[in-house]
Amino acid sequence: xxxxxxxxxxxxxxxxxxVTILVGWEIFVRVWNIADWxxxxxxxxxxTLYDSWGxxxxxxxxxxxxxxxxxxxxxxxxxLLASAITLSKxxxxxLYPFVIASQxxxxxxxxxxxxxxxxxxxxxxxxxxxxxxxxxxxxNTVDGMRSVDSDMQKMMRTMGGNRWSIxxxxxxxxxMPYLFSGLRVAIAVSVIGAVIGEWVGSSEGLGYxxxxxxxxxxxERVFAAIAILSVMGIALFxxxxxxxxxxxxxxxxxxxxxPRIS
Amino acid sequence: xxxxxxxxLKEKIIEVVxxxxxxxQGSGYVDVLANVDFYARRGEVxxxxxxxxxxxSTFLDILAGLERPDxxxxxxxxLHTENLLGSVGxxxxxxxxxxxRTVMNNVILGLEMQGISKKIARRQATERMDSxxxxxxxxxxxxxxxxxxxQRAAFLRTILTDTSVLLLDEPFSALDxxxxxxxxxxxxxxLESYDEKTVVLVTHDVEEALFLSDRIYVxxxxxxxxxxxxxxxxxxxxxxxxxxxxxxxxTKSRILxxxxxxxxxx
Numbered sequence: 001x002x003x004x005x006x007x008x009x010x011x012x013x014x015x016x017x018x019v020t021i022l023v024g025w026e027i028f029v030r031v032w033n034i035a036d037w038x039x040x041x042x043x044x045x046x047x048t049l050y051d052s053w054g055x056x057x058x059x060x061x062x063x064x065x066x067x068x069x070x071x072x073x074x075x076x077x078x079x080l081l082a083s084a085i086t087l088s089k090x091x092x093x094x095l096y097p098f099v100i101a102s103q104x105x106x107x108x109x110x111x112x113x114x115x116x117x118x119x120x121x122x123x124x125x126x127x128x129x130x131x132x133x134x135x136x137x138x139x140n141t142v143d144g145m146r147s148v149d150s151d152m153q154k155m156m157r158t159m160g161g162n163r164w165s166i167x168x169x170x171x172x173x174x175x176m177p178y179l180f181s182g183l184r185v186a187i188a189v190s191v192i193g194a195v196i197g198e199w200v201g202s203s204e205g206l207g208y209x210x211x212x213x214x215x216x217x218x219x220e221r222v223f224a225a226i227a228i229l230s231v232m233g234i235a236l237f238x239x240x241x242x243x244x245x246x247x248x249x250x251x252x253x254x255x256x257x258x259p260r261i262s
Numbered sequence: 263x264x265x266x267x268x269x270x271l272k273e274k275i276i277e278v279v280x281x282x283x284x285x286x287q288g289s290g291y292v293d294v295l296a297n298v299d300f301y302a303r304r305g306e307v308x309x310x311x312x313x314x315x316x317x318x319s320t321f322l323d324i325l326a327g328l329e330r331p332d333x334x335x336x337x338x339x340x341l342h343t344e345n346l347l348g349s350v351g352x353x354x355x356x357x358x359x360x361x362x363r364t365v366m367n368n369v370i371l372g373l374e375m376q377g378i379s380k381k382i383a384r385r386q387a388t389e390r391m392d393s394x395x396x397x398x399x400x401x402x403x404x405x406x407x408x409x410x411x412x413q414r415a416a417f418l419r420t421i422l423t424d425t426s427v428l429l430l431d432e433p434f435s436a437l438d439x440x441x442x443x444x445x446x447x448x449x450x451x452x453l454e455s456y457d458e459k460t461v462v463l464v465t466h467d468v469e470e471a472l473f474l475s476d477r478i479y480v481x482x483x484x485x486x487x488x489x490x491x492x493x494x495x496x497x498x499x500x501x502x503x504x505x506x507x508x509x510x511x512x513t514k515s516r517i518l519x520x521x522x523x524x525x526x527x528x
Contacts, residue, residue, distance in 0.1 A: 151354050151355075151356055151358055152358055154323070154326075154328055154352075154354065155352070155354060155358045156375070157328060157347055157348075158326045158327070158328065158347060158348065158350065158351070158352040159348065159371065159372040159375045159376075159423060160347065160348030160372075160375050160376060161375050165375060169360075169371070169374075169375075170360065173360070173362045176362075248362065250361050250362040250403055250405075251361075251362075253403060253405055253406075254361045254403075254405045
């Protein structure tokens with residue numbers, strides 16, 4: 001019983017806020033008699049979620065696929081790039097400015113160009129997601145790899161370690177908590193990236209559904225899509241947290257500092 | 263009684279001649295070491311004591327091959343500065359255990375780097391866990407260990423690499439007084455069982471140096487110079503009792519006076 005109660009208690013404040021906002025919203029819409037196409041009541045959005053579930057689910061899967069694939073691409077390329085930047089001063093000098101510059105180019109400008117260059121399908125969306133999410137991954141991982149203290153490097157060198165073994169045995173594991181911080185930011189922006197990619201040009205996905213529903217004054221469907229996107233974002237974020245606990249358990253124990261054996 | 267300590271005739275494993283080291287360039291440099299002469303014979307425990315910031319750690323870095331002297335020569339087991347890395351055991355002040363590795367996987371790190379298979383490395387480590395007070399904790403992670411245990415694990419990691427020279431940089435400075443004296447006694451016993459190992463111990467604790475070593479070098483504040491080198495021979499076997507003898511307190515105050523007089527030079 002306790003085991004179930006604890007997480008519920010932890011989430012209680014957040015749930016409280018959500019419920020308060022929804023109730024206030026519902027009352028506002030009903031009392032002022034606001035048109036559905038202008039601002040649908042939560043109950044209407046809920047009904048849409050239920051009523052058009054088949055349609056929404058199909059588009060949700062498309063968006064989820066774009067997010068997961070784009071994020072995966074960002075993860076792999078981001079870690080490779082971070083490793084290269086850490087291992088080679090030349091690569092760092094050559095590429096790091098571009099990594100930063102890439103974030104100053106608005107994704108909303110790049111997305112239509114990708115459409116022109118690559119076409120209409122899944123690929124340009126994956127690239128948009130990867131472009132928007134690889135930055136926090138690279139920057140955090142590089143910071144993590146550099147955070148190895150110099151005494152640690154000394155120790156490895158006196159044991160006969162070279163650049164590569166220090167990287168594999170120390171820098172890479174040390175960077176893991178940093179990587180996960182980056183992944184949390186990255187997964188949140190990934191969802192935004194997928195929606196932008198779909199807005200610019202697509203025939204499926206929640207972003208596409210929003211774009212198509214708005215001019216038809218199906219505002220409750222736009223909101224239903226937003227609700228699904230939020231839930232998707234939160235779920236993926238939680239999944240990253242879970243993976244972090246599974247993959248680097250030492251990090252949490254180290255931070256929480258269980259009582260020491262003496 | 264102190265048979266291994268009658269080692270005058272043994273070869274010099276470490277020989278440092280006229281070594282100087284300057285850090286930084288142009289007008290912003292600092293002379294860290296100036297004309298240091300030093301040696302240690304096989305099986306000797308030699309302490310270097312000096313005030314903080316006198317270049318003791320730089321001196322060990324040079325012996326380990328991590329840093330090169332600007333002038334002078336360093337010879338350790340016939341090897342010179344450029345070939346020393348990987349052949350000298352070096353234990354630093356911090357335990358530097360890797361938090362994602364268990365105690366077992368931490369202590370075999372050096373063996374792993376030498377390319378020894380994990381299975382053989384684990385067997386070698388298991389044999390020694392007991393004398394390092396770590397048996398039963400092989401699968402624990404470092405965060406769960408006390409300061410003394412962490413230090414012993416770090417020491418085991420260094421010992422397992424099986425180098426005949428060990429450099430210890432203030433190994434117990436992070437421990438409280440009680441733990442420190444336990445660890446000193448433990449180290450003393452341990453070193454007697456590894457009597458072929460040559461140990462250089464850097465410390466600023468005169469008592470620790472006297473208790474553990476065969477010879478003591480006293481260093482001046484920066485730039486570090488050797489002020490005096492003294493051979494330590496006790497009439498009694500080394501134990502806690504030794505610390506309260508007149509001979510010990512006299513020697514201690516003599517060494518302290520060297521330290522203090524070198525301090526006033528600044």
